[in-house]
Amino acid sequence: MRTNTLKRRALGSSALVTVALLASQPAFAQQAPADEKADEEPAIVVTGTLLKNPNLVLSSPVNVVGEQEIATRQINNAEQLLRDLPGVVPGIGSAVNNGNGGASFLNLRGLGSQRNLALVNGDRLVPSGSGGAFDLNNVPLALVSRVDILTGGASTTYGADAVSGVVNFVTKSNFTGFDARVSYGLTQRGDGAAFRTDVTMGGDFAEGRGNAVISLGYQKTNPVYQGDRDFSLFQINSFNGRAAGGSPTDTPTSFYFTETQPNALQNNATGTGFVTANADGFNFAPYNIYQTPFERYNVFAQAKYEVADNIEAYGRGIFSKNTVQTIIAPSGIFGEALNVNINNPFISAAQRATICGANPTLDCTAGSTATVAIPAVYRRTVEVGPRISRFTTTMFDYKVGLRGKITDSLNFDISGAYGQSNQVQTLSGYVLRSRVQQALLADNTTTCRTTSGGCVPLNLFGGNGSITSAMVGFIQGTSTIAVDTGLSQVRGVINGDLGIASPGASTPINFAVGAEYRNYTFNRTPDNLSQVPGELGGAGGAVLPFRGGYKVTEGFVETNIPLIEDKPLFNKLALEAGLRQSRYEVNAPGKPTFNATTWKVGATWEPVSDIKVRGGYNRAVRAPNIGELFAPLVTGLTSLAVDPCSGTKAQGNANLSAICIGQGATAAMIAAGSIQDPAAGQANATGGGNPLLRPEVADTFTIGTVLTPSFLPGFSLTVDYFNVKVNGAISSPTPADVINACFGSVTAASATSVACTSIRRNPVNGRLSGPSGTVAGLPTPSSNLGRIDTSGWDLSAAYSRDVGFAKLMLNLNGTYTIDNYFKATPSAVNRECVGQYSVNCGSIQPKWQHNLRTTLDFGNINVSLLWRYMTAVRYEQRLFEVRKAFSGAITGSGPLVGQTFDFNRIGAANYFDLSAGFKIMDRFNLDFLMANAFDRKPPIVGSTLGTTGQNSGNTYPSSYDALGRRFQVTLGVKF
Incomplete structure (x- = not known):
């Protein structure tokens, strides 16, 4: 019964028609579903509007993922579900290791997680971190009845940030009964175990005047190490x-004793002298992971009670x-300048002779205790073990409200909500x-010159294993960073109809009017160790304390005006419009304020009942978030594999040499050819917030059609065109933008131009990488100078019919992205990233992507096949002018040596997931899943073509399956 109700609502509102026909179909017939009273639920959530009437035909296209699809996918968190959907570009999630901040986010249309909203029942929840985005790890999946993905500007309805759309998790209402399930999964190789269990209970009280439900859940997922897959056992240079x-930071220790030394010298195996450092460096790949370990406890509860006729109190808590x-990989000493006394007990005679030879002014006479400065020291401290960042987040968000009727045609809803998110990173x-x-x-060997803290002398001049456990105990440390965010909200809405209709229609004009207040707060409190640049070896830049926040007061109005109904060629014609006015007050000295206006217009036309045409134009606005406004200026890391000054490039080129020298290199370094590319493909970059930022403005346009032909029962088709332009986009230049601004034309570039002199090199060796306290690297300031432009087509088709022995159901969702241009500043490249990958493009966004599910339902048994497809992509063409990626046979070490690859292209990807469901004794459900059934391996492109977060383990693990064939089984019971 519940499925049919949802279907009627979906068809009644074309905002939900796209795939509801099949997305919400049950895997098998349910005689007595636990939430059977859903047919009577009065609370209806229609994504994309604040209007009350759910039968209105809306202009916004919405994709729907139904409850059964969620169950069939057997996913463990919301990010995993959304990541594979067409129109969604992978953001930060469980497949991102180096760069994961302990939260998972959504990235609609590839416009960034800061330009969309994740909602629960149409409500904002407290964000995680300074970026203002809600952590998808906190979604209570067990109680979710459907997920609506509205891919168009929705700022008029939901406020700022909804530039590319919203994802709305709609929970079950009026739940009555008991629902429990337990799930366990494992990869074919025996790792990556995932366990999940949920219990949901609900029922009516007070003779049916109230209903309450509570859902409890637990989940645990184990890591999958890159060292456990043959294609990622060794890091490959792209x-x-x-x-x-x-990585040049290897073991034993290597040293640069002079700034012009072309190659590092490394301790020999016995620590009795130096040899030329290992050119291959340290293999960090086996320590890294494809799947981050995750553990969660969650509670979701909601209740409502009719306190008087037509007046209902309600609340929910998460x-x-x-x-x-x-x-x-393990920490270490990453090119630090360090001092050591020449009579150090661990320095051998041969080593002492080399050090003295490199420092002719040093007192090296017998008995000398002189101190020598070593310009750069590299040592991977494998004895300490891997670097682990543990993010523990405690989040709660509650809401209470009162809703009801003012008159038969007017309704009100007043609510208040408060949430906190407290994260501790250890x-x-x-x-x-x-x-x-x-x-x-x-x-x-026993006493340091300064004995504070129980100092133990450190041996950096021996072979492997020269650092003892006592030394480890002194040099290692644990650091913590606390991040606290808060969100207070108050909202009031009056909606209904005016009791009048246009002359050509019988449906009254609907409207919604209201006001909203939100107060965001943020506070980051790092300990002393985190605040010192370079103190934590390999942690990137300093993490500085900062706090910030802002308040926003808004008023809004929406209306839907049916113009013509039940006329030839005008079965229905309606207009809709909306306006939201916002005033922001930033919590900063002087309390700067700014205003923002967003509006929308749209129309729907049904020439006949089988055809709907819809379109809309939105002026969407996104205010700068707390991080963009207040984050302090710090030096961190960015992805850059090639330095225009490295090696012999500048030799014989006077202008290029002058540029490199102007950035901090020396003529001696250029003459020796000793400048190297950034270590591990990561250059330093300096950036932060900008309190002068103002809202960015986006224009979004959609037009499409919905076909539900009566001559083909069970079939529906939607096709929608979208176009989004963001002006004044809050952005920072990409690494290539910074490099090209200076080196784009080395014959015309000026060594004294700001574009060149703002790049700062390591004074020790001329590299763009090194200690964050002394090497600023690339400047990446934030500004309102960016522009984003994307367009494409969404397609959804669904078909179901009885084929005699079973019911056949087909469901196709696809997105064709025409383009997605990004220009960070007026002088930057207008970069196109659709179908391309590089350090400038982040996640991969293919031209075409689709999911096709085919299901045969036999009643108590169903079998389903999901086909996930992505078109081929290629290495960013603009970078070909500088350097192509590798193509040929792999050399070096590991299982891939001798195999031929072309890193300039990734072919089309096909993944097939096979699932089956069984109904046992009316109350029990047993579901099986075999994901990536053909065990397709990910494409290999090395690990230095893209960003560190997305291009890891020689592939793109958020876009392509790096885990291999995976099995999952779920047992459920309902009463």
């Missing part, structure tokens, strides 16, 4: 095809405690630079 280390861990396995420096100044 430009020379060598499977080797990837609590979630989740823990995400990221694991990367960093362990990190080497402390200050303690390394303290432990290097020692005249004997």
Whole structure:
């Protein structure tokens, strides 16, 4: 019964028609579903409008993922479900390791997680972090009845941030009964175990005047290490095809004793002298992971009670405690300048001779205790173990409200909500630079010159294993960073109809009017270790404390005007419009304020009942979030594999040499050809917030058609065109933008131009990487100078029919993205990233992507096949002018050596997921899933073509399945 009700509502409102015909179909017939009273539920959530009448035909296209599809996919969190949907570009989620901040986010249309909203029952919930986005790890999936994905501007309805649309998780209402399920999954290789259990209970009370429901859940997912897959056992350089280390920070220790030294010198195996450093460096790949370990406890409860005739009090609460861990290779000393006394007990005679030869002014006479400055020291402290960041987030959000009728045709809804998200990041396995420096100044093997903290002298001059457990105990440290966010909300809405209709229609004019207030707060509190640049070896830049917030007061109005009904060629014709006026007050000195206006117009036309044509234009506005406004200026890391000054490029080129020298290199470095590309493909970059930022403005346009032909029962088709333009986009230049602004034409570039001199190099070796306290690297300031332009087509088709022995159901969702241009500044490249990948493009966005599900329902048994498809993509063409990616046979070490690959292209991807469901004894459900049934391996492109977060383990694990064939089984019971 529930499915049919949902179908009627979906067809009544074309905002939900796209795939509701099949997305919400049950996998098998249910004689007595636990939530059978849903047919009577008065609370109806229609995504994309605040209007009350659910039968209105709306102009906004909405894709619907039904309850059965969620269950069939057997996913463990909302991000995993959304990641594979057409129109969604993978954001930060469970497949992102280095770059994961302990939360999962949505990225609609590839416009960024800050330009869409994730809602629960149409409500904003407290965001995670300074970016203002809701953490999808907190969605109570067990109680979700459907997911609506509105892919068009929705700022008029939901306020700022809904530039590319919203995802609305709609929970079950009037739930009565008991529903429990337990799920367990494992990859074919025996790793990545995932366990989930949920219990949902609900029922009526007070003779049916009230209903309450509570859902409890627990989930745990184990990591999958890159070292456990043959294609990622060794990191592969994307430009020379060598499977080797990837990082110059290796073990034993290597040193640069002069700024012009072309190659590092490394301790030999016995620590008695130096040899030329290992060119392959340290293989960090086996330590990294494809699937982040995750554990969550969650509670969702909601209740309502009719306090008087036509007056209902309601409330809901969400609590979630989740823990995400990221694991990367061991910490170390990453090119730090350090001092050591020449009589250090761990320096051999041969090593002392080399050091003295490189420092002719140093007192090296017998008995000298002089201190020598070593310009750059590299040592991977494998003895300490991997670097682990543990993010523990405790989140709650509650809402109470009163709703009811003013008259027979007018309704009101007044509510207030408050939420907090408290995250503690604990960093362990990190080497402390200050303690390394303290432990290097020692005249004997037992006592440091400065004994504070229980100092143990450190041996950086021996072979592998020279760092003892006692030394580890002194040089390692644990750091914590606390992040607290809050959101207070008050909203009041009056909606209904005016009791009048246009002359050509019988349906009254509907409207909604109201006001809303929101107050966002943010506070980041790092400990002292996190605030010192370079103190935590390999942690990137300093993490500085900052707080900020803003308040927004808004008024809004929406209307839907049926113009013509039941006339030839005008079965229905309606107009809709909306307006929202917002005033922002920033919590900063002087309390700057700014205003924003967003509006929409749209129309729907049904020439006959089988055809609907819809279109809309939105002026959407996104205000800068707290991070964009207040984040302090710091030096961190960005992705850059090639330095225009590295090697011999500048030799014989006077202008290029002058540019490199103007950035901090020296003529001696250029003459020696000693400048190297950024270590591990990561350059330093300096950026932060900008309190002068103002709202960005987007124009979104959609037009499409909905076909439900009466001559083909069970079939529906929707086709929609979308176009989004964001002007004054809040953005920062990409690494290529910064490099091209200076080096785009080395014959015309000026060594004294701001574009060149603002790039700052390592004064020790001329590299763009090094200690964050002394190497600023690339400037990446935030501004309102960006522009984004994307367009494309969405297609959804559904068909169901009885074929005699079973019911056949087909469901297709696809998106064809024509383009997605991004221009960070007026002088930057107007970059196109659709169908291309590079350090400038983040996640992969294919031209065409679709999901096709085919289901045979035999009653108590069903079998379903999901086909996930992505078109081929290629390495960013603009970068070909500088350097092509590798193509040929892999060299170096590991299982892939000798195999031929072309990193300039990734072919089309096809994944097939096979599932089956069984109904047992009326009350029990048993579901099986075999994901990636043909065990398709991910494409190999090396690990230095794209961003660190997305291009990891020699592939793009958020876009392509790196885990392999996976099995999942779920047992459910309902009463």
